[in-house]
Amino acid sequence: MFPSSPDPLVLETIDRICKNEIPRFQGEAHYNTVPRALFKVFGDAGVAGLAVPEAFGGIAASASTSAAAFDLISRYDMGPAIFISVHAMACGLITRFGSADQKSSLLPKLASGDLLAAFALTEPGAGSDAQSLTTEAVQDGASFVLKGGKCYITSAGFADLYVVFARTADASGSGISAFLVPPGIEGFSIGSPEKKMGCELSPIASLFFDGARVPASALLGPLHQGFKVALSGLAGGRVNIAACANGLSRAALDAAVRHLKERRQFGRPLAEFQGLQFMVADMHSRLEASRLLTERAAADLDSPSASISSTRLSSSVAKCFATDSAMSITTDAVQLLGGAGYIREYAVERYMRDAKMLQIVEGSNQIQRMIISRELLDGQD
Numbered sequence: 001m002f003p004s005s006p007d008p009l010v011l012e013t014i015d016r017i018c019k020n021e022i023p024r025f026q027g028e029a030h031y032n033t034v035p036r037a038l039f040k041v042f043g044d045a046g047v048a049g050l051a052v053p054e055a056f057g058g059i060a061a062s063a064s065t066s067a068a069a070f071d072l073i074s075r076y077d078m079g080p081a082i083f084i085s086v087h088a089m090a091c092g093l094i095t096r097f098g099s100a101d102q103k104s105s106l107l108p109k110l111a112s113g114d115l116l117a118a119f120a121l122t123e124p125g126a127g128s129d130a131q132s133l134t135t136e137a138v139q140d141g142a143s144f145v146l147k148g149g150k151c152y153i154t155s156a157g158f159a160d161l162y163v164v165f166a167r168t169a170d171a172s173g174s175g176i177s178a179f180l181v182p183p184g185i186e187g188f189s190i191g192s193p194e195k196k197m198g199c200e201l202s203p204i205a206s207l208f209f210d211g212a213r214v215p216a217s218a219l220l221g222p223l224h225q226g227f228k229v230a231l232s233g234l235a236g237g238r239v240n241i242a243a244c245a246n247g248l249s250r251a252a253l254d255a256a257v258r259h260l261k262e263r264r265q266f267g268r269p270l271a272e273f274q275g276l277q278f279m280v281a282d283m284h285s286r287l288e289a290s291r292l293l294t295e296r297a298a299a300d301l302d303s304p305s306a307s308i309s310s311t312r313l314s315s316s317v318a319k320c321f322a323t324d325s326a327m328s329i330t331t332d333a334v335q336l337l338g339g340a341g342y343i344r345e346y347a348v349e350r351y352m353r354d355a356k357m358l359q360i361v362e363g364s365n366q367i368q369r370m371i372i373s374r375e376l377l378d379g380q381d
């Protein structure tokens, strides 16, 4: 139906890694960490280089292949899918906007999984309204001095490289620039991992800049064009978040169907009660619609002829619909398992907690609805 299709070889490799490797990292000992050994296994298999060109050691996967990869990983555990998708977004930005030096020095190590990247846009005072960010980067000779802070940054404390968005001119979107900032430099510190509702294998924390100095060569893309850099990463990011939602929904629906067939009440399997059959039918229909919207959005990203406007629209529709569907499907799965659904051992409560995150990140679903309605009502690129 859609012109681009995922690469089956990449997906086979990912499925094998997920089955063999993820379970040993799912214990509490690894909560609130990025398990670097796991990231390296993905790196060795090419998955850390999904968004890196082959010339720099990556696999330059299509948006369709990337989306299918994140869908698959999320069926096992959403944490690795999230930190790898953020890493892929940062790699994509370096590929598109990096200087020759930035690309040759960073991309091969990012593709191999030796370096992990993070994306730092959100601030305590600037979330949905990211353009209002106040972290500043003041030019001082051949360097920029960063002052301010970021919050909720995925992989903070574990990443080797942060794409940091900071204000370099007036108070609008056109006064923001992007910088590549390594940890460990003077004036740059990182908070403790936040204690959060779910997604335990993908930590978030705050970044604090107090006079951190980076060379002018750390600028990613043109001066004052950082907001465009950020936006260019978000369309692909949203499709990947939709894909994560579909992976969670698939895992939840499979668990619910298994349970309905096995569990007996009133002398019959639960699967024989029509009220529950109808719930399963609705869950399946929502997942199918979400998958098709996600494939459509990925195909738009892969199509050289798709307009910016149609890509923005399809990625926001997919993100909003698939993540709202995942919230509904995972909540229904908990209900269908009854008491067992509320117990950690059965995993569906984890899917439900993880689904909530997806309605908030990469532009909340209210923001997606604003983008969708703006595209329809203003109708311009």
Ligand SMILES: Cc1cc2nc3c(=O)[nH]c(=O)nc-3n(C[C@H](O)[C@H](O)[C@H](O)COP(=O)(O)OP(=O)(O)OC[C@H]3O[C@@H](n4cnc5c(N)ncnc54)[C@H](O)[C@@H]3O)c2cc1C
Binding pocket: 086, 119, 120, 121, 122, 126, 127, 128, 129, 151, 152, 153, 154, 155, 196, 199, 204, 357, 360, 361, 362, 363, 364, 365, 366, 367
């Ligand atoms: C687990 C997790 C990981 C994250 N990872 C990253 C990361 O790696 N990098 C990064 O930069 N950020 C990251 N974030 C931050 C995330 O992108 C923001 O939380 C998100 O953009 C929402 O911003 P906010 O939390 O400030 O909410 P707010 O902007 O304060 O919004 C609060 C509520 O109001 C709604 N709202 C806001 N404005 C409007 C409006 N105009 N109309 C209608 N409703 C509105 C929102 O939808 C939301 O429901 C992460 C967050 C989480 C929870």
